[in-house]
Amino acid sequence: MSLIPTSEIIRKAKMRGAQRIALQAPEGLKRRLPDLAEELRREGFSVLISGDPCYGACDTAVDALEWADLLIHLGHTPLGDDPRILFEPVCMETEIPPLDRLISLLKGPAIGLISTVQHAPSLPRLADELRKHGFHPVIAAPSPRTPLPGQVLGCTYAAAREAGADELVYFGTGLFHPIGSAIATGRRVITLDPFTGDAGVVETERLLRRRFAVIEKARSADRFGIIVSQKSGQERMRLAEALAALHPRAGIVLLREVSGDQLINLGFPCYVNTACPRLALDDQIRFPVPVLSPPEFEILCGRRKWDDYVIDEIVA
Ligand code: SF4
Structure with missing residues (x-):
């Protein structure tokens, strides 16, 4: 059972002198927000809920701060140092199972x-x-x-x-x-x-074989869209610029949410993802065209060997 530390949240919100609170949580916790909002209202706060999708602490609902003086972001550990955001990780009560x-x-x-x-x-x-x-x-x-x-x-x-x-x-x-x-x-x-x-x-072979096939499929592409996220904790413009310099027909695309429809509408036959690294590896099935990670694009451009495959990570 995950625990939302309600009294702790109320205590911290009062300590910060907040009056208007915006609440944000990932999908698995969103249904708990109406109850938390009611509790906060009973304590005298004005509250709104950010209903947009949220996948990580990299994706804070800063727009809500145009109305609220405090954004409470549940479910993730802190990223960044914006004093208007209170991160509240939600941990599980976990017994150690038989070993x-x-x-x-x-x-x-x-x-x-x-x-x-x-x-x-x-x-x-x-x-x-x-x-x-x-x-x-x-x-x-x-x-x-x-x-x-x-x-x-x-x-x-x-x-x-x-x-x-x-x-x-x-x-x-x-x-x-x-x-x-x-x-x-x-x-x-x-x-x-x-x-x-x-x-x-854990076996990694299946994923690596899939990624090898995606790189091979991408070799027929004649243009590349280098995706840059507009989310604060995912934005890697300098990396995107370095990747764009690897191919004469690569262009940078700013996106907030990366969806199959947007990729089709933009019309590139292949994309390189500098947003959340999970997108290329976990969500390829949702995408109509190959979406490569930055190291995979380096392989395609001959700047890295397959034997030197590395997983994409964001260095804070
Ligand atoms: S970039 Fe992706 S994996 Fe990293 S915190 Fe954000 S959503 Fe999670």
Whole structure:
């Protein structure tokens, strides 16, 4: 069960002297916003809810600050230092599940522990349990984009890299972050489901084969749209300019939301994505034409070898 720290939010909003509050949350938490808004109104605040899609702390509803004096962004750890934004990560109450299946897969004894914002606060308890079984768990220190120890994002795998062990355990659900961690580090990654205790070794081959095929398909394109995001935490104009310089028929396109319809309407036969790195890798199926990551475009332009494939990350 995820916990929205309502009294903590009210306390912080009062401390900041806020009167008008805008609330923003990712899709999985949006349905909780009407209740939170009511609680805040009972405390005397005026409240509005930002209803637009929100995927990360890189995407804050700054427009709402034309009305509000405080934006409360739920579900993600802080990014940037705008004093008008209060980030409230929402963590899960996670019991450490049975570890038999995980332990049967570990080589050890040194293991790096990584997770996303929801479960990263549970990593020290997981480490305690693993120590009881003779392992030496390491949880990397925070990075500027990932302020929780051991935290990874779809755009930053610093904690996986810094853990300094040959083997990583990803405590969480879903496969994107563990696959990203495995490609980013070249290390063996084992997933541990916090709810079931199910564990498995991550394989990267399928994703890499798919990406190789997308690059090959992109070779027939005669023009390239280099996508630059207008979201504050995703904007990489300098990278886009460097990429555009690699091909005489590459042009920069500013976009707020990247959708299949927009890509069709713009008419490029291939795009290079400098916005959220997840878009090219996770969402290709939604796109009508190849969408390459920056390192993939370097491969296509002959500036990087396939053997030097790296996952795209945003350096804060
Ligand atoms: S850039 Fe993408 S992966 Fe990174 S925080 Fe934003 S939505 Fe998440």
